[in-house]
Every structure is written in structure tokens, then in C-alpha cells.
Amino acid sequence: MANLLLGKTIAEQINQQVSREVAQLRERYNVQPVLCAIQVGDDKESTLYLDFQGKVAQRLNIGYLVKSLPKQTTKQELIALIKQLNDDPKINGIILQLPLPAQLDPNEIRGSLNPAKDVEGVHPENLGNIILKRKGFAPCTACAVMELLKSLNIDLYGKEAVVVGHSEIVGKPLAVMLLNELVTTTVCHIATGKRGVLAEHVKRAEILIVAVGKPNLIKGDWIKPGAIVIDVGINCIEQKIVGDVEFEPAEKKASFITPVPGGVGPVTVALLMQNVTQAAKAQLNLDGE
Numbered sequence: 001m002a003n004l005l006l007g008k009t010i011a012e013q014i015n016q017q018v019s020r021e022v023a024q025l026r027e028r029y030n031v032q033p034v035l036c037a038i039q040v041g042d043d044k045e046s047t048l049y050l051d052f053q054g055k056v057a058q059r060l061n062i063g064y065l066v067k068s069l070p071k072q073t074t075k076q077e078l079i080a081l082i083k084q085l086n087d088d089p090k091i092n093g094i095i096l097q098l099p100l101p102a103q104l105d106p107n108e109i110r111g112s113l114n115p116a117k118d119v120e121g122v123h124p125e126n127l128g129n130i131i132l133k134r135k136g137f138a139p140c141t142a143c144a145v146m147e148l149l150k151s152l153n154i155d156l157y158g159k160e161a162v163v164v165g166h167s168e169i170v171g172k173p174l175a176v177m178l179l180n181e182l183v184t185t186t187v188c189h190i191a192t193g194k195r196g197v198l199a200e201h202v203k204r205a206e207i208l209i210v211a212v213g214k215p216n217l218i219k220g221d222w223i224k225p226g227a228i229v230i231d232v233g234i235n236c237i238e239q240k241i242v243g244d245v246e247f248e249p250a251e252k253k254a255s256f257i258t259p260v261p262g263g264v265g266p267v268t269v270a271l272l273m274q275n276v277t278q279a280a281k282a283q284l285n286l287d288g289e
Helices: 008-029 044-060 075-087 106-110 124-131 140-151 171-180 190-194 198-202 247-253 264-283
Strands: 034-040 063-069 093-096 160-164 184-188 207-210 228-231 235-237 240-242
Touching: 008 044, 008 140, 008 264, 034 044, 034 075, 034 264, 044 063, 044 235, 044 264, 063 075, 075 093, 075 106, 093 106, 093 264, 124 171, 140 171, 140 228, 140 264, 160 171, 160 198, 171 184, 184 198, 190 198
Parallel strands: 034 063, 034 093, 160 184, 160 207, 207 228
Antiparallel strands: 235 240
């Protein structure tokens, strides 16, 4: 039976440090870091994430605003809002909630973010920094996965990892982060499934990370005995939140497994708040403090 890989402990450590830094900013400079989230439409999973962000921000004394736009919002209208937030000195960080409605291309929209306020690390400049191993903001969910892995104190060198999902904000940057740690990394996607070889790849994984958004996509009997399973998926089914992995059968085979909710999510939000605080400090030219 697998050990539960809970995000709460790691998130709390990050949150405590963020709380101290926020307090210092308020005491020394009378500054409160402020995060603005943009949501277009009313996706259920996105709304859950917004609620969680708001609660953590309030607890850490970080200002939190939500700009809710109707589903029919045009590209020009959304970019105009982002430009307004880019230019607003009171806003330190901006996060664009996904998914966006069909008429909006996330890649086009991300490019309009100010990289210095892109606290989710999705601007092309920030994504490029991952490949070049440069400092900068990186996608919070991908970073959360790496934090969870590092918390296990295992030697990642040469391990067989399989990432299921190749999105620009989780799968692709995560694959690069794993490669930077010299993990042998395979990325699976929709074409892998259509060829009928997804199970074959998953069965080989010593480290399995799934970020697709399809409930119970990965069957429990595919899991390699002793594997580490990190489930990034958040799916609402009949008012219940489940991941992308069949949890109960997978739990019987894995050595560690993240629950949904309670695994990746808390660490993701903690890192987001950390980035907002760092952004505020950088905008005050206090990077070294």
C-alpha cells in the first residue's frame, strides 16, 4: 500500500516563509503584495482553484483581486485588460486562469503579460528561462511536482519518468525540469493514446506524473510496482473531486501517491504566493532582501 504524498506539509513551509516576507514588506515599506487573477467564463475546476487562491492569499496577507469576464470576451478585450494590469503599479502579479473559451488562444494571450508580473511563469520569456536554466518565474504546478519529488529525498539521476500530458504550463515545462535533473523522461499525449501504447509507457514508469484533466484516465493495474505517482488532474464528477489516476487500485501498487485533492494543489498555490511576493520585492528593487 502506497504512502500518501501530501502537499500540506511542503505548502506550509513555503507559506510560513512567505508570511514572514509579506510582514517585512508591510512593516518596512508599507507595501502589500497584490495578485490579480483573470477568469474568462465559469469553468468549475477554475473556480475551485480561484477559491483556494483567495483563501491562501487572505491567510498570508496578500491582496487578491479577481477579474471575471464573460465567456464571449474577445482577444482584444482580454489583452486590453492585461495591459491595464501590466501598467498598474498596485498590481504585482497576474495569473490567467485556464481553460479559456474556444475563441481565445492561450499562447497569444500569454505573450501580452508583463514577464515581471507573470507569476505563473507562462510568458515565452519565462518558459525559455527554464530551458536555459536561468532564474525567473516558472509554471507553479510543474514546480510543485518537482518540490514533491525532492521532498522524498530520492536520487532522481537516470530514473525512468513518464509525463502524461504535454500542455505548455505543466507537461512541457515539467519534462524540461526533469531533464535538467538528468531524469530519463518520456512524454505521452493524445497521439500516444490513439496509437494504443499509453499503458505500455505507463507500466515502465518509476515516476509517473499525469496532467490531462480526464478522470481515471490511468488505470490502476498499469502502475509499476513501487512507482511514485503524482496526479495533477482535478476533475469534478457529481460534486466530487477526483484525479486522472484510478486512485484505489493505483494506491495498492505505488510506493507513493498524491491524493486529489490535497496533493499537488496546496504546493502550487503556495509557490504562486511566493512568486507574487518575489515579484513585489523585485518591483521595489529589493531582490536581495
